[in-house]
Amino acid sequence: MAHVTGDWHWAFRVTPCMGGVALVLLILLVPRRIQRRTEAHRALSIHGSIRVAAEKPGAQGAAKTSWCQDVTSLGKNWSFVWSSLGLTAMAFVTGALGLWVPMFLYRAQVALGIVQQCLEKSCNSSNSLIFGGITIGTGILGVIAGAEAARRLRKTNNRADPLICATSMFVSSLCLYIAIMVAQKNILSTFIFIAFGELFLSVNWAVVTDILLYVVTPRRQSTAIALQILVSHLLGDAGSPYLIGMISNAIQAKKDQSLQWSFCSLQYSFIICVFVGVFGGGFFLLTSFYIEEDRKEAEQL
Structure with a gap:
């Protein structure tokens, strides 16, 4: 986008346009029948109550509850x-x-002597493009693989979903x-293990949504989804880039400036992501201890 428009800011201006296109497609392609059902369900969720539709005579609605009671x-x-904590770790x-x-x-390529250090304000690098392609590809494959694995394993194990996530x-x-550690020796291996890491990370997206539902x-699903999104972004990706950068700068300040130490400081700070990922797996394991009981309770209400 920067090459086409001459300004890298347009890369961020495209995203709202894509959201607008998605909105138009939803309006045009989603059947009106489904829209009415969705709107009715959303309204009932906000008021904290469920009323049985008119076409189901004889059924009784659930007791009203306030939003605070739902939370x-x-x-x-x-x-x-x-x-939700597992999703936050993701x-x-x-x-x-x-x-x-x-x-x-x-920085790894500079430390290995593969590329020269760029001192200009804007540097040409294929890393962002390659990593973006890896993220898109592994994201699509991961979501499909996670949904299919969950569908198959649920037949034999009621706790399959959280165990898959863990x-x-x-x-x-x-x-x-492994990707973090081999970066100082082999860039190709780093790309490969980053791809696998993102692939397995993407497996969870569809499965976590199923768990909530x-x-x-x-x-209470509308409130639950809103809270889950808020917590996962607030405690997750909203602050993690800043935290990694801050720790990297703190480590880098302990020694004199050098290309190798600049790489190592970021390498060491990335270890936090590994620990957070392990904690996320632990959260999903804890989910597996409660999921059967909570599912039965939700079905009875």
Whole structure:
């Protein structure tokens, strides 16, 4: 986009346009019947109550609850709480990788002598483009693989969803650790392990959403989704790039400026992402202890 328009800022101006296109497609392509159902469900969720539709005579609506009561109930739903913390760990790692991996790869290449240090304000590098392609490809494959794995394993294990998420987080953390460590020796291997790390990280996106939908009652799902998005971004990708950069600068300040130490400081700070990923896997393991009970409770309400 910078080459086409002459200004890198247009890369960020395209995103709202894509959102507008998505909105138009939703209006044009989603059947009106589904829209009415969605709107009715959203209205009922906001008011904290569910009323049975007119075409279902004889059924009785659920008791009304306030928004504060819904939030309190969600706080006692341990499957929701632990899976939300697991999602927050995923967002933390994703945000840090998205901002710092291209710079990390560039510093590794400079330290290895593959490229010369660029002292200009704007430097041409293929790392961002390659990493972006890896992120898109692994994101698509990961979501498909996660959904299919969950569909198959649910038939034999009621705790399959959180166990899939936990396993993928542990494997992703291992792959990212290897990528961080081999960067000072082989860039190609770094790209490969970053790809695997992002692939296993992406496995969880669809599965976490499924967990929320069946452990939370329908009238509270809108609130649950909003809270989960807020917490995951607020404690996850909103602050992780800043934290990684701050730690890297603090480490770098302990020694004299050098190309090797500049790379090592970012390498050491990236280790935090590995630990956060492991904690995320632990949160999903905790989810597996409560998911059956919470699912049954949601189905009964």
